[in-house]
Amino acid sequence: MARAFDIVGFDLDGTLLDTSATLTRAVNHTLAQAGRPPLHIEEVRPLIGGGAKRTLEKGLERSGGYDPEDMKRLYPLLLDFYGSNISEGSFPYPGLVDALDHLQADGVRLTVVTNKFESFALKLLDEVGLLGRFAAVIGGDTMGKGNAKPSAMPIREMIVRAGGGSAAFLGDSIYDVLAAKNAGIPSIAASFGFLAGPVEELAADAVIDSYDELIPTLSALAGRS
Structure with a gap:
């Protein structure tokens, strides 16, 4: 497939x-x-x-x-x-590792775009054992002042650093959804994240309630384009 x-x-x-x-x-x-x-x-x-x-x-x-x-x-x-104390008490959401395994087995390149400082993001991902899975990690300071999400710039840079091609972005905030929209790629909202209000208010292209839903949701989004 x-x-x-x-x-x-x-x-x-x-x-x-x-x-x-x-x-x-x-x-x-x-x-x-x-x-x-x-x-x-x-x-x-x-x-x-x-x-x-x-x-x-x-x-x-x-x-x-x-x-x-x-x-x-x-x-x-x-x-x-x-x-x-960056990784103490922090852990992957249920089903994440299996979803990443599935995506990587299909040859998908994985990336991270966060508004956390890049150095903190790299340290955290390293300490929880996930850093090696990602082709690019972009922080809130990577693209310079004023160019964090919801700017499209870090999303566009993510695509460049991962070698180009079609892309989708998953997040839990309005910053994530707007950054994806501003970059012209599909957005998925994680309802299990740190929501500031109802997930529907984010107006993402799709919503997942767990990582078990990620792969079929990506397939459905690709079918719309």
């Missing part, structure tokens, strides 16, 4: 890996340095997706108010703690 797409790209946090426990620890460690109360993991989940800076900004807003001077002091503390 011919592969549906030459390249399948994935967001990282909330798509490949459930990193919510790790990120919640990092946010709460940082909030504690400001004398702020901790946030529950369910409060942090919807804040993930736009990069660590946005997550901390929203965390400060929820825990007592955002102040730019606090942010200047606390942001480096967040990055330091997170970088030192």
Whole structure:
């Protein structure tokens, strides 16, 4: 059976890996340095997706108010703690590894496009044993300031680095869906990710509720084009 797409790209946090426990620890460690109360993991989940800076900004807003001077002091503390504990409590979603095996057996090139710093993405994927599966890993800083998702630039670069061809992208946020749309490729939303609202509001081309649905969903999307 011919592969549906030459390249399948994935967001990282909330798509490949459930990193919510790790990120919640990092946010709460940082909030504690400001004398702020901790946030529950369910409060942090919807804040993930736009990069660590946005997550901390929203965390400060929820825990007592955002102040730019606090942010200047606390942001480096967040990055330091997170970088030192990046894979602790983070794990692949059920069915992911089997789906990646299936795609690779069909000759599909796999990629990651995240708004996490590239260095953090590489370290995290390496520590969970997945890095070698991906032909390209593009972070929020890879393409320069202002060119993270929802810009089309990292998606287009993903395609170039993976050798060109047809592509689809899977993610769990509006940044992911818009980046794919802006780049002119099909988007799939992961309903099990860190959603900020109903998954239907993302207006992706398709939705999956688990990785068991990824392969047939890719085939259906390819059939529409």
